[in-house]
Amino acid sequence: MAAKGDWVRIHRVLLSAQERTANLPEDTKKVPFEMWVKGHLLMDGEIGDEVVVRTVSGREEHGTLIEVNPQFDVNFGRFVPEILEMDVRLRRALFGKEADEA
């Protein structure tokens, strides 16, 4: 349950697959054109409800409520060992054998 005033994220289909521009690759033609935006809820609502929000620029947007207190989940990713291997090769290329000495 989200209450009026909560900070939420909504989703809406802007153009169905049929309404899209003709000049698209085959895979994109088959899927709708979608939008995600955040704002303060202007009414109470549940996840999945059609709601209206006010965005930080003061606009009203409507769409399906998908997340309350939405968070960013970008991070630094899983460890990629090849990056360390690049370091080793680069140091060797520049400093020669010294690069491998303690």
Add this chain to the structure above:
Amino acid sequence: MKDLSYSAVMGRKNEIIKDAMGVDYRRYEKEGIIFDYEAMMADCGYTLEDHIRIQQAVNVGNTPVFELHNLTALSRKLAPKGKGARIFLKDEASNPAGSFKERRAAASVYHAKKLGYKGVIAATSGNYGAAVASQAAMQGLKCIIVQECYDSHAVGQPEIIEKARKCEALGAEVLQLSVGPELFYQVLLLLEETGYFNASLYSAFGVSGIETLGWELGHQFMEKYGRHPDAVVCANAGGGNLTGTARGLIKAGCNAKIIGAAVDLSGLHMASDTAFNRKSFTTAHTGFGVPYATNPDHSDVPRSAARPLRYMDRFVTVKEGEVFYITEALATLEGMEKGPAGNTSLTAAFALAQQMDEDEIIVAQETEYTGAGKGINPQLSFARQNGIELLFGDPDEEVAGRNIVFPADPGLLKARDLDLNELRRKFIRRAVKGLDRALSEAELRFLAEETRSDVDFVKSALQ
């Protein structure tokens, strides 16, 4: 009630843009296919001196230039005797929001405020969003950034999501969209709805703002080293970076060779839903760099101020694996951690330096900020999650969307020339498409200017 369908909104494009920029692009349309580029650039009302003053007031520009001693030494080890130019970097990441794009944003936001607009809108998945958001915050305007961000499974490019975070941190509203050129339709709708200013990447305000970068380069080198650089490498996507930098260098009296650089993503369709997350670079790549060079006028303004073929001496490509490799080299050999896409020009410079004499100077004219999602580890981790193979080998064997090949040895890193004449011919043929008459002498001269060629070249391209 206005018709909000795709075709109706696109049909109102010229009117919407006119209201949203205060620029009537029809003024610059002349005889036949000719349009007056320099009049459009001059009419924006901001001289180089104005841009310098505006940018200084909002802490943009005057970024440092660094000599990269270790990368220069490494490139000399790989170069023939006597070759290996000194490699320099202009640290544009030290701008307030972390990239050269603020030079582009400053005058647009300043101008919007002067004309009484309450806010600005920009369509960008790149650093330009953070730049506009930062400038809007400083100058007290509202800001909406529209990003192409997700595929149809709502999986987003980590680099773009990080930029969304940054834009929100700087107070902007961020509208995220799925893959497709209808982004411009949505921008037009928003411009109509809000009455905000269109802070287009391709406006004369924006592109002329980058002239300060070239101008600074010319002067910084004269002051510090008593000479101008011999070559300046600019990442080339939409073309504004190269265009603005080149114009600024010319105004500083510097005749350095202007080299465009782009990450080779050939084979990946830019509007493809399934290819969207199979690339590791969301900007500075050939998917923008080539079509915008040969057809600059398909952006969110009727006539783009970014016209790279007018200024480019060479256009080279580098591979995804090579840019990641140089990003890591910059960290491990030079002690500077920067965003990968911003190192596209440095990657090309590392290879190009080996073709130049030791006493010459080559400059990579930008860096960009780095952070969660936007860095070598998160981007490579995301690529691996999407089934892209990561390996050491010969980068010539890299196939965009299938693998990322890090040079097994730094000597394998190359800058591969695109055929500039072929791009010029494409530009010329596209400009006359659908025209069933001979061109006038003035039109031929116009196309020669647009492609930095001559009338004979234009005539031969048309045969």
